[in-house]
Amino acid sequence: MVKLNKIYTRTGDAGTTGLGTGQRVAKHDLRIVAYGTVDETNACVGLVRLHTASAHPDLDAKLERIQNDLFDLGADLCVPDRGEKLEYEPLRVTDAQVDWLEAEIDQMNTVLQPLRSFVLPAGAPAAAALHLARTVSRRAERDMTALAATPNEPVSAAALKYINRLSDYLFVASRFVNHGAGGDVLWVPGKNR
Numbered sequence: 001m002v003k004l005n006k007i008y009t010r011t012g013d014a015g016t017t018g019l020g021t022g023q024r025v026a027k028h029d030l031r032i033v034a035y036g037t038v039d040e041t042n043a044c045v046g047l048v049r050l051h052t053a054s055a056h057p058d059l060d061a062k063l064e065r066i067q068n069d070l071f072d073l074g075a076d077l078c079v080p081d082r083g084e085k086l087e088y089e090p091l092r093v094t095d096a097q098v099d100w101l102e103a104e105i106d107q108m109n110t111v112l113q114p115l116r117s118f119v120l121p122a123g124a125p126a127a128a129a130l131h132l133a134r135t136v137s138r139r140a141e142r143d144m145t146a147l148a149a150t151p152n153e154p155v156s157a158a159a160l161k162y163i164n165r166l167s168d169y170l171f172v173a174s175r176f177v178n179h180g181a182g183g184d185v186l187w188v189p190g191k192n193r
Contacts, residue, residue, distance in 0.1 A: 015028075
């Protein structure tokens with residue numbers, strides 16, 4: 001259970017922060033960067049929800065679920081699985097969370113036409129905000145894969161699959177929103193030459 005009764009602790013004043021294991025690391029440590037970018041993704045999804053709360057309540061409920069999953073992902077990254085004995089069971093992203101994203105992508109895709117061009121990050125306000133969240137989630141994925149490629153910095157396969165599938169979900173969700181608002185805004189190669 002999370003209990004936050006004092007927001008500032010002064011323990012990070014020298015440029016370090018604590019992992020869920022209690023280990024202190026630099027605030028610019030790649031693990032902190034990775035779950036910080038996951039947090040940014042979550043904040044972007046929160047901004048999307050400003051546009052979906054009333055206009056797309058079903059999608060909004062799914063985005064709320066994703067926000068909770070993103071906290072799970074941050075918790076997973078905060079406690080690296082290095083085989084250490086912990087006093088608690090760390091929270092881990094599961095394949096079931098990835099499977100849910102895939103099923104939702106497939107469901108939204110049933111009403112969408114195949115793409116014949118790249119899509120500009122535009123259209124309805126919710127769609128444009130979904131594209132922003134998508135690009136930040138892609139950055140989170142780059143940070144997580146860089147972390148996973150670092151010796152003794154494990155990242156679970158389910159966590160990597162989740163962040164990869166999330167950006168796909170956000171892309172398809174942007175198309176789904178635009179489908180109901182006049183369609184995708186397509187890239188026209190060389191349009192302004």
